[in-house]
Amino acid sequence: MSVLSSTFKEHLKNFNLDLGQKAGITRKSAQSKYGLERLHKMSSNENPLGPSPKAMEAIRAAIPFIHEYGFKSDHDFIHALAMHFDHRLAPDQYITGNGALEVLELLAQTFLGPGLECICSTPSFHIYEMFGQVTGSVVKSIPLKPNYIDLDLDAIFRAINDKTRLIIINNPNNPIGSVIPKSQIDILVDNVPDHVIIVHDEVYFHFLAEENFSWAMDYIEQGRHVVGLHSFSKGFGMAGIRLGYGFSTPEISRYLRKTVRPFKINTLSMVAGLAALKDTDHIKKSQRVISEGKAYLNAQFDEMGIKYYPSHTNFILFRSPGPVKEVIEYLMLHGVMVRSGEINGARGCIRVTIGLPDANEAFVQACKHYMKLD
Ligand SMILES: Cc1ncc(COP(=O)(O)O)c(C=O)c1O
CATH class of the missing domain: 3.40.640.10 (Type I PLP-dependent aspartate aminotransferase-like (Major domain))
Structure with a gap:
């Protein structure tokens, strides 16, 4: 063992939270991994309107x-x-x-x-x-x-x-x-x-x-x-x-x-x-986009029979209609990147960030397809 091993702080020796995995993947790496030309990134609670x-x-x-x-x-x-x-x-x-x-x-x-x-x-x-x-x-x-x-x-x-x-x-x-x-x-x-x-x-x-x-x-x-x-x-x-x-x-x-x-x-x-x-205009516009997208997605979840948690944020947590990993992979292959709720402790759930109308629609279509509702 290297002499540096005793220099390295004791409490960090067993510390490995695999942050790379937990922090999610970027748009670029998802696109290259899954060979996707277009990707709706609905995984990290970003503002779909972009910066001010x-x-x-x-x-x-x-x-x-x-x-x-x-x-x-x-x-x-x-x-x-x-x-x-x-x-x-x-x-x-x-x-x-x-x-x-x-x-x-x-x-x-x-x-x-x-x-x-x-x-x-x-x-x-x-x-x-x-x-x-x-x-x-x-x-x-x-x-x-x-x-x-x-x-x-x-x-x-x-x-x-x-x-x-x-x-x-x-x-x-x-x-x-x-x-x-x-x-x-x-x-x-x-x-x-x-x-x-x-x-x-x-x-x-x-x-x-x-x-x-x-x-x-x-x-x-x-x-x-x-x-x-x-x-x-x-x-x-x-x-x-x-x-x-x-x-x-x-x-x-x-x-x-x-x-x-x-x-x-x-x-x-x-x-x-x-x-x-x-x-303030940009904030107001962002709030409007999120509130309209939320109303649309909530209505669609109701229609698909998917349980979701009423949201005060720019994302919605919902009960996965199948095994979490499988659904996330399926959505990804259909150009929609969402995030497992399990990373943050919500078992059996997926989190979707509210997007612009085309992203929200693509997400709903992919869910419907997975559930054979279309
Ligand atoms: C609850 C919560 N706190 C803090 C952060 C991180 O914020 P920042 O990007 O400003 O570091 C996030 C990011 O998703 C978050 O969800």
């Missing part, structure tokens, strides 16, 4: 200047975020990252470590567990109630102890699309011990159809130990630019900012984010 035209314009204008270290810090961006949210929080209460994922990584790095614990409610975004484990922490997964809506609050409170640092809640939930009733998040926020931070990942918030929602910002304004997570990958249609942010109380944000390196966010992401924040 204003963001694309801002990127084009910034390209000649990328030889320079354009942004030493995220100063301009956090000020724009503070303004975007009507100055409810101060600029330095926002923490930017290369996607919400990097903010999660920063949370894990700042608050977790060997001997400490993190609680996640499942099914939910599987990567939460990875960030906990990579720091050497114990990750406790507490299943949602069988309706896939309600938190199992009793089990969560039983799991909390002196070592608990983070409770990560995904709301609206990926892969289910459901919203946890605000009354339950209120109970959680009101009753967790002071040393515990609740991370409220609300990256799908643009597609919410729920007025009484447990916004992280409301709790933060009350001084609660909550961190909200937002992303430019979903509503803003810029998954490839890798931009997201967290926000929290002045104290928690200060801890998170301690290890942030200079020049973390690249110039093109920064200018794209600044432009996208102002492009």
Whole structure:
């Protein structure tokens, strides 16, 4: 055995989450693997309208200047975020990252470590567990109630102890699309011990159809130990630019900012984010496309007799009409890429991202064909 084996961190030795497999495949590799000229990519909850035209314009204008270290810090961006949210929080209460994922990584790095614990409610975004484990922490997964809506609050409170640092809640939930009733998040926020931070990942918030929602910002304004997570990958249609942010109380944000390196966010992401924040037309258009596509797909699921979970997001989780792998492969061969719900803990389910009408129709046709309904 190499001498480096003892240099390599002990808790990472058995760590192999096969992320490549779990993160899904890109359009290009799916097309080349399955020999598909055309592919409807309905697998990663991206915005089918693409990025804001204003963001694309801002990127084009910034390209000649990328030889320079354009942004030493995220100063301009956090000020724009503070303004975007009507100055409810101060600029330095926002923490930017290369996607919400990097903010999660920063949370894990700042608050977790060997001997400490993190609680996640499942099914939910599987990567939460990875960030906990990579720091050497114990990750406790507490299943949602069988309706896939309600938190199992009793089990969560039983799991909390002196070592608990983070409770990560995904709301609206990926892969289910459901919203946890605000009354339950209120109970959680009101009753967790002071040393515990609740991370409220609300990256799908643009597609919410729920007025009484447990916004992280409301709790933060009350001084609660909550961190909200937002992303430019979903509503803003810029998954490839890798931009997201967290926000929290002045104290928690200060801890998170301690290890942030200079020049973390690249110039093109920064200018794209600044432009996208102002492009309310693009957001409205995206919300309309998703809500129309959702109504169409829900009606089609009803017609095909497929059970689905009512969604507050830009995707729908449905019970697979056959073995999950077989159905996914069948749809892929018919030019439609969807995602197994099982990766995120929803057994027997498939998740389809709502697309433009032609993609939605191609998905329905392929399902009907598989079920011999056509
Ligand atoms: C619940 C949830 N949180 C975070 C992310 C990642 O966001 P980002 O692309 O900003 O890193 C995703 C991506 O699918 C997600 O579903």
